[in-house]
Amino acid sequence: MTDAFSTNSELVLKRVLDVTEKNVHSGNIQEIYQIKETCHFINSHQFQKVALQFPDELLVDSVQVAAEIEKETKAKLFILGDTSYGSCCVDEVAAEHVEADCILHYGRACLSPSGRLPLMYVFERRPVDLDMCAISFRELIPDTQSLVILLYDVNYAHIIDNLLVLLNPEYPNIACSTLHVDGELCYSHKQTETQHSDSGGQTVHQFGRQFLLKSGMSIEDYSVFFIGHEGATLTNFMMTWNRCSFYSFDPATMTGRAESISINKALMKRYYGIERAKDASVVGILVGTLGVANYLAIIEQLKETIHKAGKKSYMFAMGKLNVAKLANFPEIDIYVLIACPENSLLDSSEFYKPVVTPFEMEVACNKNREWSGEYITDFRELLPGGSKYVAMKTPDHLEDGDETDVSLITGALRVTRFSSSDPVDCSHESSLVLRNQTFTVANPNTAATYLSGRSWQGLEQKLGETPVVKAVQGRRGIAIAYEEEPMTARD
The missing domain is CATH 3.40.50.11860 (Diphthamide synthesis DPH1/DPH2 domain 3)
Known part of the structure; x- marks a missing residue:
């Protein structure tokens, strides 16, 4: 339980941000951020204003990426420095503030559908040791006839074709997912496209992923192998498909494991x-x-x-x-x-x-x-x-x-x-009261009761009621430590 509603204000002034060169990608910016494909997307649609949405951890690369795009396009670029909500979602609100024609979304994405502005996902291509990943797969799933769904963070979509080349000869029953949003293919995989066309099984489309199950099989009959780090994406999969066995490989640490999280405990919570x-x-x-x-x-x-x-x-x-x-x-x-x-x-x-x-x-x-x-x-x-x-x-x-x-x-x-009345019909709502008047509330647990007992109940203009006074010199400093206050007062 948190002990205070806020932290010490002086800490904000003394905070040091850890933004160093080690956060910049050492690889080729052109390849990692798909500059060529991005410029083709902008030029082919003749976009004039483009919003670039980066998560906090990739903002250090944003200026260099924008500079590379400006060399090949005539668009005016805007870097969205802070997202309104989660960075995995497309921030259409911030883009509309600059009247952008489209959004380029970089990094991790939840692939939730959105519909106001044209969108291109640019998945930061993170490296993976394919041999280590294949070894972990074989160790965790020794039965070569196992039914396995292959899922991954979007940042590792570029390595899936090569991984399947290593695994498919031994494991013929792998259902590899492709990335789809609103029916559009975000990232193509040759093996899965062929598999989808040759089989008549059930297609599952969820969370921006699409994969094919064998005829007569349900998702509960499969195990899941996930490539990526432990986080919100993996947790979401495990909670939704909580009857499946999950295995994972973290490319950053190059370790694989059987996920041991107690789903029953999580569900009870x-x-x-x-x-x-x-x-x-x-x-x-x-x-x-x-x-x-x-x-x-x-x-x-x-x-x-x-x-x-x-x-x-x-x-x-x-x-x-x-x-x-x-x-x-x-x-x-x-x-x-x-x-x-x-x-x-x-x-x-x-x-x-x-x-x-x-x-x-x-x-x-x-x-x-x-x-x-x-x-x-x-x-x-x-x-x-x-x-x-x-x-x-x-x-x-x-x-x-x-x-x-x-x-x-x-x-x-x-x-x-229970009530069958329209929720917008307020004729019987006992919590609607007039300000500064005596009232009676039938339900003592409603917000109106709390409002009447609070010392601050909102801003009011009170025109003509507040006397006009001459402006005076105010205090200097920050609220927690004004310059003219004695030390004992601050203590």
Whole structure:
């Protein structure tokens, strides 16, 4: 648990950034960042303004990359220095601030679909020792007839064809994934293209990856071999396909291992969040993306679902999340984060209130959706038309009424008040009150009760009520240590 809402302000002034030459790629910039392909993309579409989105760890290369592109194009380039949300998502909001015609997204990507601006992914090509990777594959999966799905971080897509040349003669049942976004091929693999055309099995398309399963087989029949480091991408795969055995090879350390994370323990931790959501009366909907397709649709669906479960919801758009931001709203019982699949699995152990995913909130509020161990990180699957959509209906014997059960968190009797009214109809909302007037609130747990008891309740103009005074000299320095304050006052 964090002890304070913020860090010492003086530390910011003394912080030293570790930006050195060792962070610059020692390889060929032209090859690593696909300068030739990038310039062809810009020139062929005659883009005039181009936004270059780099993650923080690659910003040190951004100026050199931009200079190389300017040599071969007439476009005006803008480097996006800080993303609005996760760097794996396309930041269309920042690009629209400079009226960009397209976006070049560099580095790691979640491959979530977006639709406002033309987009090109430039996957930073990281090196891999193919012989060591193949050796680790053979050691971890000794049975050559095993059914194996080959997945990888996008930064290693360029080595997959050569790896398959080493493995396919021994392992004929490898289902290698290709990178797809909205039906468009991001990176081509000759072996998998041939495999897809020759077989009539089931095609799986999820998380920007596409692979082919053998006829009559399901994904649970396969093991998964992942190339990349431990992180959000691997965690997302393991939570979604939690009945598969996972193996991984980290090219940075050149080590392979059988993933030993306890999926059951991780799922139970997520189920704890579902129980907290069932106990909650006031829900905060956190907008964690403005670029992933259909984010507005899932917000509206959540608002309706939360309302029909007898809870109140408030929407927050605050960019990147931290403990201090969410601690400003003690009236919220729990938050639900709208983000891409990789960013939605937020570890909220340090936060003062839990943060759950749209799927977890649906399990808590939608009686027709049962917890079965299946886990859904992509909120688009929960929407009408999605593969995992479940319509919410109040029970037949409860038109507008109550249902009681026992909370697994507190052990107390929990009453769920179902409502079939439109969530935008506020005629019966008891939390709507007039400022500075006496009011009565039927539900003591609503945000209105907290607002009435807070010392600061927001900014008001109060025109004509504030006396006009002469301006005076203010204090100098930073708020934590003004120059004229005595040392004892600061202590």
